Amino acid sequence: MRVTVKYSVILWVFGLLWGQTSYDHTIMTYNILNYEDDDGREADMRTVIHYVSPDILMAEEVHNTNGFNHFLSDVLNYDEPGLYEGAFIDQPTPDIDIALFYKPDLFEVLSTTTIDITSQWGHRDALECILVHETTGIEFRLFGVHLKAGTDSETERESEADNLREYLNSLNPNTHFLVLGDFNFYKSDEGGFHRLTESQGDNDGQLFDPIDRIGYWHNNSSFADVHTQSSRDYYQNQNYGGIDDRFDFILASSAVVNFTELNYVNDSYVAFGNDGEHYNQAINEGSNYVVPDNVADALVAASDHIPVYMELQFMGVTESSYQVVITEIMQNPAAVYDRYGEWFELYNADSVAIDLCNWTIKDVDNDSSVVECFDYFWIDPGQYLVFGRNSDSSSNGGVHIDYEFSFTLGNTYDELILISPDGIVVDSVVWDDGATFPDPTGASMALVDPALDNNLGSNWVISTRPYGDGDFGTPGEANYDVSVVEELVIPEAFRLYQNYPNPFNPVTTIEYQLPNSSFVDLVVYNIQGQLIERLVHVQQSPGTYMIKWNASNVSSGIYFYKISAGEYTLSRKLLLLK
Numbered sequence: 001m002r003v004t005v006k007y008s009v010i011l012w013v014f015g016l017l018w019g020q021t022s023y024d025h026t027i028m029t030y031n032i033l034n035y036e037d038d039d040g041r042e043a044d045m046r047t048v049i050h051y052v053s054p055d056i057l058m059a060e061e062v063h064n065t066n067g068f069n070h071f072l073s074d075v076l077n078y079d080e081p082g083l084y085e086g087a088f089i090d091q092p093t094p095d096i097d098i099a100l101f102y103k104p105d106l107f108e109v110l111s112t113t114t115i116d117i118t119s120q121w122g123h124r125d126a127l128e129c130i131l132v133h134e135t136t137g138i139e140f141r142l143f144g145v146h147l148k149a150g151t152d153s154e155t156e157r158e159s160e161a162d163n164l165r166e167y168l169n170s171l172n173p174n175t176h177f178l179v180l181g182d183f184n185f186y187k188s189d190e191g192g193f194h195r196l197t198e199s200q201g202d203n204d205g206q207l208f209d210p211i212d213r214i215g216y217w218h219n220n221s222s223f224a225d226v227h228t229q230s231s232r233d234y235y236q237n238q239n240y241g242g243i244d245d246r247f248d249f250i251l252a253s254s255a256v257v258n259f260t261e262l263n264y265v266n267d268s269y270v271a272f273g274n275d276g277e278h279y280n281q282a283i284n285e286g287s288n289y290v291v292p293d294n295v296a297d298a299l300v301a302a303s304d305h306i307p308v309y310m311e312l313q314f315m316g317v318t319e320s321s322y323q324v325v326i327t328e329i330m331q332n333p334a335a336v337y338d339r340y341g342e343w344f345e346l347y348n349a350d351s352v353a354i355d356l357c358n359w360t361i362k363d364v365d366n367d368s369s370v371v372e373c374f375d376y377f378w379i380d381p382g383q384y385l386v387f388g389r390n391s392d393s394s395s396n397g398g399v400h401i402d403y404e405f406s407f408t409l410g411n412t413y414d415e416l417i418l419i420s421p422d423g424i425v426v427d428s429v430v431w432d433d434g435a436t437f438p439d440p441t442g443a444s445m446a447l448v449d450p451a452l453d454n455n456l457g458s459n460w461v462i463s464t465r466p467y468g469d470g471d472f473g474t475p476g477e478a479n480y481d482v483s484v485v486e487e488l489v490i491p492e493a494f495r496l497y498q499n500y501p502n503p504f505n506p507v508t509t510i511e512y513q514l515p516n517s518s519f520v521d522l523v524v525y526n527i528q529g530q531l532i533e534r535l536v537h538v539q540q541s542p543g544t545y546m547i548k549w550n551a552s553n554v555s556s557g558i559y560f561y562k563i564s565a566g567e568y569t570l571s572r573k574l575l576l577l578k
Contacts, residue, residue: 023135023316024265025106028054028272028309029180029248031146031229032302034096036063037070045075047298051291052272052309055103056131058144060182061096062088068099076101087112087129098127098144098181105505107131115143117163120156123148126164126179135506135552136316138262140176143168147192149184157184158191165195168205168253176262179207180250182305186218196251207251210310211269217246225276230304233282242281243274248308261315268311273299316552320426323350323538324379326416326454327447328463328479329429331409333397334442335469341397342409343388344416345475347450348379349538356403359426360419361387367407377403382539386475398468399475412439429454438462444473451540491515491544496563496570499549503575506552510535510561513544518566524549524574527558535561551576 032045049057057076062068068088076084087100087109102109110132114125127144145164148156164179171177185193196207217223219241226246233242250269257264273296275289283306284296291299299306325347333341348354356377362368371377379385388401389408409416412433418426431437431445436457438445444463452459463473491513499508510522522536532554535547549561556578562571 023133023314024311025055025133025314026052026309027056027058027142027178027180027250027312028052028307029058029060029144029182029250030303030307031060031182031248031305032062032071033304034061034063035059035071036067037074039074041302042074042078044298044301045071045303046078047295048272048302048307049075050079051295052307054309055106056142057084057101058127058142058180059099059101060144060146062099063096065090068097071099072101085109087127089114089127091124093121094124096124096146098124098146100127100129100142100144102131106134108134110139115164115167117145117160117167118148118156120148123156123160126167133262133314136261136314137507138176138314140178140256140262141171143177143179145179145181145183147182147184149182151186153184154186154190154192158195161192161195165200165205165207168207169200169202171204173204174255174260175204175253176255176260177253178250178256180308182247183249184247185249186245187216188214189216203254206254208254208257210250210252210257210264213246219244219280221279224279225274226271227274227279228271228306228308231273231283231299231306232304233280233285242285243278243283243306244280246271248305250308250310256312263313263315265311265313270309272307272309274306320420320424322354322420322426323348324354324356324418324426325349325447325450326418326427326429327384327450328444328473328475329409329416329431330399330444330471330473330475331414331431332411332441333471335397335471336395338389338408338411340390340395341388341399341471343386343396343399343401343475344409346379346385346387346418348381348383349450351381351537353378353380356385358421360417361405362417362419363407363410363415369405369407371403384476384478393468397471399473402476411441427454432457440472442471444471444475446474446479448479449541449543451538451543451545491542494565494568494570496572498572499561499574503577504551505576505578506554507548507550508574509546509548511544511546512563512565514540514542514565516566517541518568520545521564522547522561524559524561527560532559536563540565 072086084101085104091097110130112129115128117126124146129142132139147160213226223246227243228248229245230241252264273283273291282300284300288296327347328345330343356371356379357373359371385402387403387405390396391401391404415430417428420426438460440462445460446463447454448459465474466472494515495513497511499510520536520540523534524532526532556576559574560571
């Protein structure tokens with residue numbers, strides 16, 4: 001059990017977890033044709049945007065800051081002020097830039113910058129935006145691109161794509177990211193498309209076409225249903241050829257196209273307004289079988305491109321009611337071989353005994369062990385249990401093992417994930433080869449306090465007490481020998497702070513301080529005095545604690561949170577607005 005809700009931990013371990021809630025949102029890319037403040041096209045743009053109603057829009061050919069502001073006010077927020085916000089960088093050399101627009105009630109932009117992919121004047125660098133999904137807390141990155149256009153610019157496009165791939169390869173391998181925009185690729189054999197999608201020595205930045213429509217796209221009727229340019233034809237005195245090129249894409253990282261906490265929704269990729277029947281024609285010529293006539297007409301009038309959109313699924317996680325914590329990990333013993341001496345420790349921070357029968361311990365890959373037992377396998381309140389590779393204390397380094405599991409713990413990078421029989425992740429630890437976690441040999445990693453977040457490496461230290469055959473650790477006991485405990489800042493007084501944000505929707509944080517070790521009971525109740533949820537019910541050491549309350553399943557209104565800790569009792573009011 002954690003005192004903070006953790007959404008970004010790896011939670012897709014089975015490909016399907018019970019206790020999850022999914023949130024589907026539409027992401028779209030649209031080249032809006034050198035838009036600055038064009039009253040003649042804005043009504044048609046509004047028709048297109050309103051029909052799709054994207055939650056995120058990456059727009060290309062936005063004419064400087066003036067175009068960014070007018071598109072936000074005159075198109076996106078014309079009927080509903082404040083519906084969208086935006087992120088934009090006015091690049092110094094090109095006249096037309098890339099902009100991100102998003103619904104702020106669903107997403108928050110953490111940062112916006114440009115990635116240097118070109119040194120040529122008049123070419124655009126990529127726009128990088130880091131966002132977080134408000135409900136689940138899942139963080140992801142979007143890269144907006146507009147590569148050099150023209151049949152004679154393939155070399156420039158390849159250079160830009162190569163520079164972008166080099167940057168993407170520097171990202172963490174589990175990063176969720178998408179690259180979307182006007183790529184101006186004529187075929188998948190282009191060097192630029194290869195650079196982005198090919199397998200390289202470092203594949204952290206490899207991109208994938210969600211619909212896997214690879215081939216020679218230009219003027220090829222086999223790809224008529226995915227072409228995006230041009231929405232107009234020669235007879236409309238605008239752009240030649242009608243719909244015959246697949247210039248506009250949304251490409252996704254491996255973490256997005258495979259089942260993780262953020263996923264591409266299968267079969268949701270759409271070249272908007274393209275019914276597959278308008279190859280080399282204007283998108284509104286004759287009948288359009290996927291959008292109404294007024295929308296087809298608006299697509300022609302608004303831009304020479306049509307948008308591409310798809311659905312992204314964000315996996316929300318139901319927090320477990322079990323309060324079982326991974327408190328110590330021996331991933332690299334020295335007294336014996338790893339396969340004999342690895343172990344980890346669980347602690348029951350609850351006030352009731354918990355049956356661990358049919359619980360699962362695994363990592364993010366295929367390593368998995370189910371706790372099998374004849375009847376019950378209890379862990380009592382305040383009890384520590386040790387799970388080990390080998391239960392024979394004469395060969396495992398001299399440690400008593402309560403349960404024997406079947407897979408190997410990684411010495412550098414690895415994960416331990418604890419899952420209850422109802423399929424909900426109860427606890428997990430992801431260590432990182434010494435980047436923030438300890439990286440000991442012959443000693444365990446020990447959690448300073450069971451009440452602390454065990455996915456923060458700073459909350460773990462190297463054990464210093466010898467056991468058994470000479471390794472260091474406290475298997476089956478409190479980690480009382482860790483030196484960091486003496487360095488913790490002990491609050492001088494008991495405090496219960498006002499929750500933040502307040503008002504909130506639907507997640508808020510409650511913070512409190514304990515000057516003494518106390519049994520803490522923190523509950524939320526409604527204005528009628530009815531108990532809504534118990535957030536904490538456990539013995540806790542002195543310190544500062546932060547608890548998140550997710551009120552997704554509670555209606556708007558006034559609520560109260562009340563804490564009892566030893567001789568102290570306090571309550572405060574909070575306001576949920578949905």
